[in-house]
Amino acid sequence: MLDEPWHDEIPPGFTKPSYSNPDLWSPRSQLYAIPSRLLDVSSPVFGHTATQEGDNDLIGKESLALGEEILVVGRVTDSWGRPAAGMLLEIWQANAAGRYRHKNDPRLKPVDPHFTGAGRTLTATDGSYWFRTIKPGAYPWGSDVDAWRAQHIHFSISGRGLSERLITQMLFPGDPLIDRDIIVHNVRDEKAKGLLISRIDWTMSVPERAIAYRFDIVLGGTCGTPTE
Amino acid sequence: MPTPRTVLGPYFTLALEPHELPALHSDSQNGAVIRVHGRLYGADGKPVPFGMIETQQPEGLTRSEIQPDGRFEIVTVKPAAAAGRAPHLSVMIQIASQVRRAFTFLYFPEDDHSQDVVLQMVDEGRRSGLIAQRVADGYRVDLHISGPDETPLFELVPA
Numbered sequence: 336m337l338d339e340p341w342h343d344e345i346p347p348g349f350t351k352p353s354y355s356n357p358d359l360w361s362p363r364s365q366l367y368a369i370p371s372r373l374l375d376v377s378s379p380v381f382g383h384t385a386t387q388e389g390d391n392d393l394i395g396k397e398s399l400a401l402g403e404e405i406l407v408v409g410r411v412t413d414s415w416g417r418p419a420a421g422m423l424l425e426i427w428q429a430n431a432a433g434r435y436r437h438k439n440d441p442r443l444k445p446v447d448p449h450f451t452g453a454g455r456t457l458t459a460t461d462g463s464y465w466f467r468t469i470k471p472g473a474y475p476w477g478s479d480v481d482a483w484r485a486q487h488i489h490f491s492i493s494g495r496g497l498s499e500r501l502i503t504q505m506l507f508p509g510d511p512l513i514d515r516d517i518i519v520h521n522v523r524d525e526k527a528k529g530l531l532i533s534r535i536d537w538t539m540s541v542p543e544r545a546i547a548y549r550f551d552i553v554l555g556g557t558c559g560t561p562t563e
Numbered sequence: 564m565p566t567p568r569t570v571l572g573p574y575f576t577l578a579l580e581p582h583e584l585p586a587l588h589s590d591s592q593n594g595a596v597i598r599v600h601g602r603l604y605g606a607d608g609k610p611v612p613f614g615m616i617e618t619q620q621p622e623g624l625t626r627s628e629i630q631p632d633g634r635f636e637i638v639t640v641k642p643a644a645a646a647g648r649a650p651h652l653s654v655m656i657q658i659a660s661q662v663r664r665a666f667t668f669l670y671f672p673e674d675d676h677s678q679d680v681v682l683q684m685v686d687e688g689r690r691s692g693l694i695a696q697r698v699a700d701g702y703r704v705d706l707h708i709s710g711p712d713e714t715p716l717f718e719l720v721p722a
Contacts, residue, residue, distance in 0.1 A: 341663045343570060359605035360658055360708050362665065366718040367684050374619070374653050374666065374719060384585060414565060427578035437574040453578040489572060491579055497619045497655045497666070498719055504569045521662065522567045530566050555565020 343521040349479050371498040386423070391456035393426075393468040399449035402431025402469035406547035407505065408539045410462040411492065413554050418462030423493040425455045426466060433472030442475065467545070473512055485512040485519065492552060505550040506532045571659045573613060581615075581628045583638035595640040598701030599669065602633040603656065606710030610634075613659040618652040618669075621645065629658070641671065649679040656706065666717045669704055670694045685715045 342357035394400045407426070411419040429435045429452060434444035436451050450469065458464045474484045485506050492501040506513060513519055513532065522528045530553070539547035587596060603611045610633025618625045620642035627635040642650045649670055657664040668681055670693055676682050682690055692714045695702035706714045 339663055342661050356605060356611075357661075359607050359609075359710075360611055360661065362709050362713060362716050363606070364713050364716070366716050367681075368718050368720050369681060369684070371719040371721060373681055425578040427574060435574040435577065437577050439573045451577070455578065489569075489575065489578070491575070496624070497617060497653055500617070500655065500664070501566065502568055502571055502657065502664075503566050518569050524564075524567075527564060527567045530564065531569070552566045553564065 340521075343517060346515070346517060346520045349482055349517070350477060352477050374498045375496060386455050386457050391454050391464070391466045393428075393450065393452060393454045393466065395449070397449065400430070400469050401447050401450070402472070404545040405468060405470050406539060406541070406545050407466040407468060407488065407533070407550060408536060408547050409464060409533075409550040409552060411458050411464065411552045411554065412462050418458075418460065419494065419554055420458055420460045420462055421494075422458045422462075422499075423455065424458065424464050425453070425491040425493075426468075426488050427453045428468065428471040428488040429474050431469050431472050433474045435474075444472075465539075470507070476517070481515055483512050483515070485510045485516040487518070490550075490552070492554070494554075499554070501552070501554060503552070504531060505548075507548065508532055508534050568662055570662055571614065571657050573659055575615065575659065576628060579615060579626060581626050584620075584623045584625050584640060586623055587638070587640070596638065597641055598636060598638055599652070599695060599704060600634065600636040600701065601695075601704045601706060603629050603635065603658075604633060604705060604707045604710070604712070606707075606713075608710070611658055611708060614661075615657050615659075617655045617657075619655075620652055644674075647678065647680045649674045649676045649682065651679070651681075656708065658708065665708060666719060667706070667714055668693055668717070671702065672697050681717075689715050 341361035345351050411422050430447040430450045432444045434442055436446055454466050456464050471486050473486050476482050476484050487504045487506050490503050519528050533548040533550040536547045536549035605611050612631040614629040616627045616635050618637055622640055625637050625639050627637050629635050644650045652669045654667045654669055655664050670676055672694055695704040
């Protein structure tokens with residue numbers, strides 16, 4: 336963990352984007368190693384703001400969002416397989432056309448007025464969660480003809496405090512863009528790459544309505560299971 | 564095997580909105596609001612655009628967006644001290660285009676830091692990088708993610 340690179344390397348064959356400056360933004364000094372309990376010493380007493388019903392439904396009751404309706408389901412556990420209950424999951428994604436509803440997305444792809452692309456939920460006592468959303472379209476990240484991200488949903492996981500933070504992304508099985516994806520390219524361990532890819536879960540799918548994709552999340556290292 | 568980390572990307576505020584300390588709007592906190600602002604710089608002394616700074620203290624969590632000019636603003640209350648520690652904000656810096664996040668701690672100029680177990684680990688000549696300055700509307704601290712003025716940064720190890 337201590338020698339993970341700070342920045343993603345752009346795979347060979349791609350033009351380096353202008354927004355990233357890895358050499359100037361990577362720490363050069365030795366980091367001071369501290370046990371995570373020294374961070375947890377100031378853990379807040381209060382948890383997250385409560386989520387409200389419907390926060391995990393990115394389509395909404397009117398169901399007018401364009402694209403394939405899907406469920407995203409999973410369980411959050413720690414490295415020992417223990418359920419991580421009461422974790423806040425926040426997701427964000429592009430619409431079916433591959434456009435983010437955000438001021439920084441310059442692409443001339445249509446915004447879906449019925450889809451914002453953000454949701455949140457808390458994991459249950461067994462660590463499980465679910466979202467209802469549409470499958471995001473592929474998103475071009477650069478000017479090269481093959482500079483496309485694989486279809487993905489961004490995940491942020493929070494526990495009691497900063498030592499229990501994870502930022503990750505969920506990809507879709509069988510997506511031909513995974514082979515050239517810059518995020519996947521930068522996961523060094525071959526087995527770990529697979530952990531970013533969801534799989535169809537027929538037991539959670541809804542006939543004639545929505546396919547469910549399962550994305551289980553394992554918190555590692557200093558991300559412990561919150562107690563109580 | 565743990566799920567790998569990825570970059571935050573440019574659109575994270577769609578879901579991760581900046582927020583001040585959640586408890587701020589209760590009556591007991593109104594007189595105690597503090598603003599801690601500054602800029603995040605790279606090794607070349609130029610601002611780092613885009614990212615987020617999250618803070619943790621006994622009173623709760625905050626999130627600030629790092630603006631295109633590198634500026635951030637944390638709106639909170641003065642943290643209570645904990646055993647063996649001077650009052651401080653635990654800080655996580657996540658640059659939008661980077662995979663790893665940086666941890667550090669921010670202290671306040673009016674407090675006694677001589678018994679803080681974490682600050683005392685830092686080389687003496689670098690400690691001032693973690694102590695905010697008092698300014699008219701609150702506190703100011705500039706953070707340097709890299710370079711000659713690099714802010715002391717920490718890596719968490721289990722336990």
